[in-house]
Amino acid sequence: MRDNSHPYVHGHSDRESERLQYQASKLARLLHNGTRYPPKSGVLEVACGVGAQTVILAQNSPGAEFMSVDISPESLTKAKDRILQVGIPNVTFCQADIYDLPFASETFDHIFVCFLLEHIPDPILALINLKGILRPKGTITVIEGDHGSALFYPDNPDAHRVIDCLVQLQRQTGGNALIGRELWHLLTDAGFMDVTVSPRQVYADQSHPESIEAVKNIFIAMVEGVREPAIKRGLADKETWEKGIRDLYRTTEQDGSFCYTFFKAVGIKRG
Numbered sequence: 001m002r003d004n005s006h007p008y009v010h011g012h013s014d015r016e017s018e019r020l021q022y023q024a025s026k027l028a029r030l031l032h033n034g035t036r037y038p039p040k041s042g043v044l045e046v047a048c049g050v051g052a053q054t055v056i057l058a059q060n061s062p063g064a065e066f067m068s069v070d071i072s073p074e075s076l077t078k079a080k081d082r083i084l085q086v087g088i089p090n091v092t093f094c095q096a097d098i099y100d101l102p103f104a105s106e107t108f109d110h111i112f113v114c115f116l117l118e119h120i121p122d123p124i125l126a127l128i129n130l131k132g133i134l135r136p137k138g139t140i141t142v143i144e145g146d147h148g149s150a151l152f153y154p155d156n157p158d159a160h161r162v163i164d165c166l167v168q169l170q171r172q173t174g175g176n177a178l179i180g181r182e183l184w185h186l187l188t189d190a191g192f193m194d195v196t197v198s199p200r201q202v203y204a205d206q207s208h209p210e211s212i213e214a215v216k217n218i219f220i221a222m223v224e225g226v227r228e229p230a231i232k233r234g235l236a237d238k239e240t241w242e243k244g245i246r247d248l249y250r251t252t253e254q255d256g257s258f259c260y261t262f263f264k265a266v267g268i269k270r271g
């Protein structure tokens, strides 16, 4: 039996839920551009979390029928509340593990996965499972970040060190925070055809005040969120950690700049 005992690195706190909602709304145009599903198509959203991407997906494709699943019952409760609050009719939720999905083969016309593969130990097996429940000629869309893509000024080793704490923690919990660059080979190795990957870049400096806020509230908040386990596991001492976080914030001030790349891949199941 698969071992799912690794704790999910970002946890399920209210603060993390808010970060996910903020992230999805700020990055909606950047990440969802090109993703629209035809009326009456059945779409599986895997790892819907608190429903942050679900709302955008369902609003962008109001005629499609979404099935949104996540392994966490707590997150699903929040996702259901969110969908009710916004008044979206075309989504059904179900608790499920990507390695043990309760759907018959060739059930869905399309599949959408955002920010999940970076957290699981065997992304190719997960993608092969998804291919099985996708209809022939159906599409899969996968979006992931890659923390190695973070470039900033002023450049500073302590800022890189705190980012690396998150990369190492994710590795220790069975994931891969540098997975964005691997999407082409992962989808291709899982047997999808015609795989295309488009990098989607966020860039911020003082001439883009909105982007500066997004860097603070999405990326730096995510790194700050692992302070406790990073220090507890000896990946950084308190002093180095505080300095690294200060250095990250420094990139959002004065003459600073920050750049990060997300990767969006689309593949097709053989007809």
Ligand SMILES: C[S@@+](CC[C@H](N)C(=O)[O-])C[C@H]1O[C@@H](n2cnc3c(N)ncnc32)[C@H](O)[C@@H]1O
Pocket: 008, 010, 020, 021, 024, 046, 047, 048, 049, 050, 051, 052, 053, 069, 070, 071, 072, 075, 096, 097, 098, 099, 113, 114, 115, 116, 119, 120
């Ligand atoms: C970073 S969140 C992303 C949530 C959502 N896709 C978004 O972009 O806001 C990752 C989600 O993956 C879920 N997850 C982790 N392992 C999973 C698994 N084996 N099967 C299904 N969901 C899983 C977590 O519970 C969490 O909600």
